[in-house]
Amino acid sequence: MKKDWKELTAEERQEARFERWLAGEGLDFASPEAKASYQRKITRFKDVVQLKKAPDRVPVFPFHTFMPVSLFGVLPGEVMRDGEKLVSVWRRYLAEYKPDYYISPGLVLNHAPLEKLGYILYRLPGKGVDEKYPYQCVEGEYMTADEYEALIEDPSDFFLRTYLPRICDALKPFQFFPPLTGLLELPCMGPTLIALGTPEMQSALQALMDAGKAAFEWGGHIGAFEKEAQEQGHLNGAGGISKAPFDVLGDTIRGTRAIMMDMYMRKDLLLKALERLTPLMIKLGVSGPNISGNPIVFMPLHKGADGFMSDEQFKTFYWPFLKEVILGLIEEGCVPFLFAEGGYNSRLEYLNELPKGRCVWMFDKTDMIKAKEVVGGTTCIAGNVPITTILSGTPEQVKEICKGLIDVAGKGGGYIMASGCSMDEGKPDTIHAMIDFTKEYGMYK
Amino acid sequence: MAKVLATLLADLKIEEAINFVQKSLDEGVDPLAILVDAKEGMKIVGERFADSTYFIPDLVFSGEILKRITEILEPHMKAAKGVETEKIGKVVLGTVKGDIHDIGKDMVVFMLEISGFEVIDLGIDVPEQKFVDAIKESGATVVGLSGFLTLAFESMKETIEAFKAAGLRDQIKVMIGGGQIDNQVKIFTGADAFGLDAMAAVKLANQWIGG
Numbered sequence: 001m002k003k004d005w006k007e008l009t010a011e012e013r014q015e016a017r018f019e020r021w022l023a024g025e026g027l028d029f030a031s032p033e034a035k036a037s038y039q040r041k042i043t044r045f046k047d048v049v050q051l052k053k054a055p056d057r058v059p060v061f062p063f064h065t066f067m068p069v070s071l072f073g074v075l076p077g078e079v080m081r082d083g084e085k086l087v088s089v090w091r092r093y094l095a096e097y098k099p100d101y102y103i104s105p106g107l108v109l110n111h112a113p114l115e116k117l118g119y120i121l122y123r124l125p126g127k128g129v130d131e132k133y134p135y136q137c138v139e140g141e142y143m144t145a146d147e148y149e150a151l152i153e154d155p156s157d158f159f160l161r162t163y164l165p166r167i168c169d170a171l172k173p174f175q176f177f178p179p180l181t182g183l184l185e186l187p188c189m190g191p192t193l194i195a196l197g198t199p200e201m202q203s204a205l206q207a208l209m210d211a212g213k214a215a216f217e218w219g220g221h222i223g224a225f226e227k228e229a230q231e232q233g234h235l236n237g238a239g240g241i242s243k244a245p246f247d248v249l250g251d252t253i254r255g256t257r258a259i260m261m262d263m264y265m266r267k268d269l270l271l272k273a274l275e276r277l278t279p280l281m282i283k284l285g286v287s288g289p290n291i292s293g294n295p296i297v298f299m300p301l302h303k304g305a306d307g308f309m310s311d312e313q314f315k316t317f318y319w320p321f322l323k324e325v326i327l328g329l330i331e332e333g334c335v336p337f338l339f340a341e342g343g344y345n346s347r348l349e350y351l352n353e354l355p356k357g358r359c360v361w362m363f364d365k366t367d368m369i370k371a372k373e374v375v376g377g378t379t380c381i382a383g384n385v386p387i388t389t390i391l392s393g394t395p396e397q398v399k400e401i402c403k404g405l406i407d408v409a410g411k412g413g414g415y416i417m418a419s420g421c422s423m424d425e426g427k428p429d430t431i432h433a434m435i436d437f438t439k440e441y442g443m444y445k
Numbered sequence: 446m447a448k449v450l451a452t453l454l455a456d457l458k459i460e461e462a463i464n465f466v467q468k469s470l471d472e473g474v475d476p477l478a479i480l481v482d483a484k485e486g487m488k489i490v491g492e493r494f495a496d497s498t499y500f501i502p503d504l505v506f507s508g509e510i511l512k513r514i515t516e517i518l519e520p521h522m523k524a525a526k527g528v529e530t531e532k533i534g535k536v537v538l539g540t541v542k543g544d545i546h547d548i549g550k551d552m553v554v555f556m557l558e559i560s561g562f563e564v565i566d567l568g569i570d571v572p573e574q575k576f577v578d579a580i581k582e583s584g585a586t587v588v589g590l591s592g593f594l595t596l597a598f599e600s601m602k603e604t605i606e607a608f609k610a611a612g613l614r615d616q617i618k619v620m621i622g623g624g625q626i627d628n629q630v631k632i633f634t635g636a637d638a639f640g641l642d643a644m645a646a647v648k649l650a651n652q653w654i655g656g
Contacts (some may be wrong), residue, residue: 123545129570133543133596256548260502261509264457307642310500387595388629421625425595 013333014358017295018046021239025293030232037233041100045235045296047413049335049380051357054413058406058442060435061101061237061382061416063339063362066108066134067423068093071431076424077131080111080124083221090225094234099435101237102229103422106222109135112214116207118169121252134424141255142166145262148269151253152276154179163253170207173200238298238337240288242329244322245277247302256303263309263317274321282328289334296360297334299325300422305342319350330358339383340364341421348374364420368409381409382416385434387423395433402434406442417442450479454486455493457503459510462486466514476518477525483514484530487559494556495644501552504643508555532563534654535585539567539576540623541600546593549623549643553589556643562650573607580613587650588617590636593624601634618653620646 008016022042029035040056047055066076068089079086090105111124121142122128122135129136142163143151151158157179165175182192195201226236243251249270250259262270285297303309304318329336337360340347344366351361352375362382363371371381384405389397402417409415417438450469453462462483469479490507493499499507536557540550547569554564565583567575580588588608590601601621608614621631622640631639640646 129545130543134594136545136594138545139547257505260505263502264459264506307497308501310503313500313502386627386629387625388598388627388633391595391598392629392633421595423595 008333010331010333010355010358013331014295014335015333017289017333017335018042020293021295024230027227027231034231034233038230038235041233041235044100048416049357049360051377051380051414054444057444058410058438059100059416060438060442061418062097062099062423062426062431062434063237063383063418063421064103064423064426067426067431068102068105069108070425071097071428075125075131076108076134077125079105079108080126080135083110083218087221087225090229094229094232097431097435101235103238104222104226104236106219106226110215110218112218113211116211116214117171118207119167120169121167137252139255139257141258143249143253145258145266148266148273152269152272155276155280167252168207170211171204173198173204177201236292236294238288238296239292239294240285240297240334242281242285242288242297242299242325242336244299244301244304244318244325245274245281246304246318246321247300248277248281249273250303259303263313270317274317278321278324279328281325282332285325285329285336286332286334289332295333295335296337297329298337298339300339300341302341304347305340305344306346307343311346314347314350319347323350323353326354326359330355335359338362339422340366343367345370351375352378354378360416362416362418368405372409372411372415376409376414380414380416383418383420384409385417385419387419387421390419390423390430390434391425391427393430395429398430398433399437402437403441406438410442413444448482450482451486451489454483454507454510454514455489457490457506457510459506459513462510463513463517466517470517470521475525476521480515480518481530483511484559487511491556491559491644491647495647504552504555530561533561534587534650535563535565535583536587536589536650536654537565537567537576537579537583537585538589538591539571540569540591540593541597541604542570542572543600544592544594544597545569546591546623549593550589550591552643553591553622553646556647557589557650560647560651562647562654573604576604577607577611577613580608580617581611586617587653588619589646590619590621590634591623592621592626595625597623597626598630598633601630601636605635618649620649622646 022039024038044055044059047053048059069076069079072089072092074089079089086105086108094102114124122137124135125131125133147162150162161174161177165172177195178192183189250256254262288297289295304314326336339362341364344363348371356378360380360382363384368384385401389401405417450462450465453465466479470476487507490499494504538550538554540547554566557564565579565585567579590604592601605619608617619636620638620640621634621636626639628639638649640649
């Protein structure tokens with residue numbers, strides 16, 4: 001009899017998630033070859049992550065945001081306005097470059113819903129930055145220092161009535177909306193229901209409706225593309241997303257400067273908030289794979305990098321909460337895919353506190369010889385192909401770098417060829433070199 | 446006496462440092478002398494950052510302490526008798542066209558200022574012409590171009606080309622930094638040097654102006 005999910009060990013849950021992914025439920029493969037290609041890529045990924053044996057060859061994942069767009073001379077602004085154009089670029093990219101894994105065009109997002117919401121957290125191409133540039137986050141203090149308690153007490157309420165009105169102009173009326181707990185019982189529902197009917201709230205709700213409608217329409221393009229891509233044997237490299245609690249708060253809620261002040265001025269509140277956000281980040285991470293069927297949870301890491309904070313600060317504010325999120329995801333059978341931007345040389349030892357064969361750590365500028373030596377027995381590593389060589393170097397230079405990475409980091413398995421950063425741009429000859437060379441030279445005998 | 450404030454600030458003792466400033470003012474100490482001591486403390490902070498005793502949060506916090514001290518001293522400055530320390534030289538700095546990131550740039554501005562440089566901070570998403578104008582206006586001989594995203598490579602290159610076109614290239618030294626900047630980008634853009642952190646910028650500026 002099949003065991004209930006609750007009774008499964010973390011390892012069994014991971015196996016179950018891989019099985020579900022491999023089965024490709026709902027996919028109607030274009031050909032037996034396409035199905036074999038899809039499954040081979042999953043098996044390759046499973047082998048490289050679990051560290052039980054070397055995969056058939058080093059997998060290659062040119063990690064990116066707008067990179068496919070730049071390969072074909074299209075502008076970020078164009079694809080953010082036109083869902084069909086967006087997916088057609090991705091189709092071309094997969095057909096011509098054939099990477100093992102790709103990042104979904106779903107990450108690019110669409111102008112329309114963001115505009116309807118009056119979204120100001122990011123500047124968009126053609127709206128705040130030039131059409132040719134990618135979207136960029138606007139640093140700011142979106143939560144004030146005296147709002148820590150409100151966040152800790154009820155994060156969802158804080159998001160709905162304080163944070164969202166600050167990052168979406170059209171949702172400003174939510175700041176005057178009463179707490180949803182007002183809907184407790186019939187006699188007390190009046191004020192909340194009436195508040196829903198104010199002209200301001202009606203227009204905020206209308207903005208949400210409009211944004212949702214636009215996003216749903218755009219999502220149709222993405223959904224159709226994803227289904228078709230997997231059916232042709234391509235593989236989406238991420239099934240969900242989460243973040244380190246310190247980055248959640250420091251990137252877009254308190255902001256970099258404010259959170260660093262908080263480390264000194266309100267340490268206890270900061271720690272409490274991080275603790276409060278931790279289970280929410282596990283929940284967020286797991287929700288992706290539950291829907292997509294793909295167990296990989298992408299986690300971009302920012303402020304824990306070398307030089308950003310001391311070891312003591314990392315140990316106090318960053319690592320314990322990140323570790324708990326990672327362990328929580330592993331417990332649910334997911335595969336956390338951590339992208340350590342910057343250098344992680346001084347943090348490597350911490351990674352050995354994690355169970356073996358459950359994560360991927362993608363490195364930007366970390367010394368890969370040292371990384372393989374220190375954590376190679378614990379976790380699969382990835383990345384390190386410098387974006388500067390990709391953008392301004394030659395295919396020969398890229399091949400040379402890839403060869404070094406395969407020889408050292410790829411020794412015995414446990415390495416995924418990837419760029420050091422998430423690429424906004426690319427160059428056709430060097431991207432081809434990275435993919436093609438890895439496929440040829442990265443075979444394990 | 447003088448060393449006390451510098452030490453308190455260098456050790457990031459915010460309350461003690463502020464109380465000390467208040468007490469010194471009450472005792473009739475020249476506000477400018479207090480400011481000089483505070484800057485001495487900031488210099489030590491810079492040294493500790495350079496040798497990796499301190500990191501970004503410590504630097505940000507020291508900046509806050511200095512800001513509060515300056516705010517206390519401000520109303521008393523008119524009565525100041527001393528002379529402010531002379532600046533080593535001028536540096537024009539900004540995040541290049543298209544890029545709106547400022548955390549790294551601000552760190553460099555901060556470190557240059559506490560190291561005795563006058564910094565003309567042009568902000569983010571700075572067009573070439575604005576750099577050119579600032580260099581002409583200030584007579585600065587060192588220019589820092591910051592950029593976090595890869596789009597900055599091209600913008601830096603175009604900015605440096607604009608310096609050439611304006612006939613300024615021979616009079617200035619250009620340093621670049623931020624995000625993915627490395628030697629390859631230095632060559633691509635035609636900059637004189639690149640730096641991996643804020644201290645590298647101070648070193649380069651010292652080398653070019655001080656040396």
